[in-house]
Amino acid sequence: FALFFYALLAIFSIFAATVTLERLVNLRTQRVLPAQFESGLAGILESTTPSQSELSDLCDKWPSPVARILTAGLSRSGRPLPEVEKSMEDATIRELSEMRSKHRPLNVVGSTAPLVGLLGTVVGMIFAFQISSQLGLGKAEQLARGIYLALLTTAGGLTIAIPTLLLSAWFHGRVERFFRQIDQVLMPV
Numbered sequence: 131f132a133l134f135f136y137a138l139l140a141i142f143s144i145f146a147a148t149v150t151l152e153r154l155v156n157l158r159t160q161r162v163l164p165a166q167f168e169s170g171l172a173g174i175l176e177s178t179t180p181s182q183s184e185l186s187d188l189c190d191k192w193p194s195p196v197a198r199i200l201t202a203g204l205s206r207s208g209r210p211l212p213e214v215e216k217s218m219e220d221a222t223i224r225e226l227s228e229m230r231s232k233h234r235p236l237n238v239v240g241s242t243a244p245l246v247g248l249l250g251t252v253v254g255m256i257f258a259f260q261i262s263s264q265l266g267l268g269k270a271e272q273l274a275r276g277i278y279l280a281l282l283t284t285a286g287g288l289t290i291a292i293p294t295l296l297l298s299a300w301f302h303g304r305v306e307r308f309f310r311q312i313d314q315v316l317m318p319v
Contacts, residue, residue: 135250135283139243139290146239146294153233153301162229162308167192168315171200175318182207195225196312203316218316226309233301240295247287254280 159165170188174180185204189197202221206214258276265272 132250132254132279132283135246135253136286138246139250139283139286142239142243142246143290146236146290146297149233149235149239150294150297153236153297156232157229157301157304157308159308162194163196163311163315164192164194167194167196171315195229195308196315198225199312200316222309222312226305229305229308230302233298233305236294236298236301240291240298243290243294244284244287247284250283250287251280254283 155161167188170192171185174184174188177184182204185200189201189204199218199221203214203218206217254276258273258280261276262273
């Protein structure tokens with residue numbers, strides 16, 4: 131019985147590690163707010179008459195969330211300012227939602243792993259007491275061994291859940307920080 135729960139917890143662990151690696155790769159500053167995009171935008175905005183084509187070329191050259199937000203605003207060029215702002219706000223919400231959705235699996239694993247561990251413990255305790263009832267109370271070592279194996283599943287679930295939830299919170303904070311920086315970069319536009 132314990133092998134099933136250990137295998138399930140191992141799958142959770144591998145899945146959490148995979149999501150973590152993906153987030154570490156894709157939540158780098160270079161992917162979200164490239165320095166070259168930022169310096170290129172500053173250069174364009176310092177010129178006396180920045181053109182829409184220069185801004186579009188910059189966005190095409192550095193595809194990233196910040197570029198997609200600016201592109202949304204550029205697509206409404208010539209329209210009233212509230213419409214341009216609304217377009218950029220909508221793009222920001224889409225990008226933010228997309229980035230947050232990528233680390234939601236960590237929350238699921240972090241919430242579910244302790245429950246799987248607890249279920250393994252309960253099932254293990256049932257088996258341990260069943261064996262004890264069949265062998266009699268004189269076989270305390272059998273009961274202790276069963277309880278030991280059962281408690282390992284709870285420890286395994288918690289060992290997976292705690293770092294997973296901490297990583298999820300860290301990624302969430304990182305996304306929020308990136309969007310504050312994007313807001314500052316696009317403010318002068």
